[in-house]
Amino acid sequence: MIFRHPKQDEIRALLADGLTNTAIRERTGADVSTVARLRADGGFGPATITRRGTRPHPKDAQIRRLLRKGLSNTAIATKLGVDRAAVRRIRKETGIPSPERQPLSLEEKWKQRTRPMEGGHLEWTGERVNASRTPVMRYKEATYTAAAIAFRQRTGRDPVGQAKAECGVHQCVAPDHVEDEPGRTRLREQLRILLGKGERPSSCRRGHDQGEHGRLSPDGVAYCQLCHVLGRTARKGAQ
Template sequence: MTAYITVEDPFWCRTQPAGDGHLDWTGYRNEKGTASFHWRHTGYSALRIAYRIRTGQDPVGYAHATCEHPGCVAPDHVADSATTPRRAHHAGTITRQPNGSDDQVKALIGEGLSDKQVGKRLRTSPKRVAAIRAELGLPSGANRPLTFNDRWAANTEPVDGGHIRWTGRLRDGTNPAVLHEGHDASPRRIVFERLHGRPAVGRVQPGCGYGPCVRAEHLEDQPMRDNYHAIFGSAA
């Protein structure tokens, strides 16, 4: 499991380039849509950390994105409301309400929300949500409930090195989480148990060195870690 040294480390692990210098947030968002995460038992705003990365200090007011890309957290696109008024607060300016990025829509679809629920949450058109759902090859809510495989497909992506990165919801801003059979569950534990045909013992973590990895073949539970240490310990 990745050991984060500074608060900037978990920030970078939850972002991905979106072109033109924009940066999408792939981590947790609260009910208001604010990008946030936990590090060392403390909650942080992704925009405040982005501002800190760019300037080396915390904002005096609210940290906010200055670009038009929905949900952008790129440090170069973040300013302090104490010195740069937020776009929505410019006098006489009518701005478009945030409607969520495609990744945000996919994450909520992966959680099992209907097109209308996603549209309401992100203030976007249910028709747009339905189109993204169709691109993912997922059924509409009227056809059948989403399966774990559906949610897995909507919330994972392959990355270099043969790893698979979880792009969906994170419990406590750190651990991958998914709705499964009506309960909040760990997708790592589910795919581990499917691969090995036995219940996992203890925490299931990537043993490949890539912290966000959820690929079943790269995961280890406590007995596997103990066995590894026993073998290499006796050979030392």
């Protein structure tokens, strides 16, 4: 069983503030050895506040330079490999206000809601709607499908018709795997020719123009969307 000191959270906060092990012992009553262990476990650097006053941080000049450039505490800590607490303290000393948080772009918010899968696929971890569980994302009072955003990332334009994956993985949102209706038709026509099925007919058996109503299934099989709709309507009427 791992022992948790009753004042562990307070000790960690004081470590982040830069106090010495001895000063923390005096404030919390914890053994110096306990404080030292928590310092090591938490990856806290050497104390920057001593009895003699505040000791300059080893990267004080670099931190101050980046603060003046307008970087955030997190960005500076990551760039220089220092504790954010040290950056916060130096920011307070300099009186430089924290930069305003920039809102995420549409693509940045989209990326936060994806998870890599094997084979270069992307799984959507965000919101889904309706019975088909369509991946969607709300951004600045508008709602987009995740696939449409993926398509725009790859092509630089909005999709024509519905955008969806053509990779065989249901609702994959990887930009390279998503096509809009014209792109989807083009890929399926190429597959149809490769499979030796030839060009799709100009009209269906009921005479419907396939330039307007013709569709192709993922395996290249041609069908008439109008016949499909009419058949579905007839079946509902017969019930």
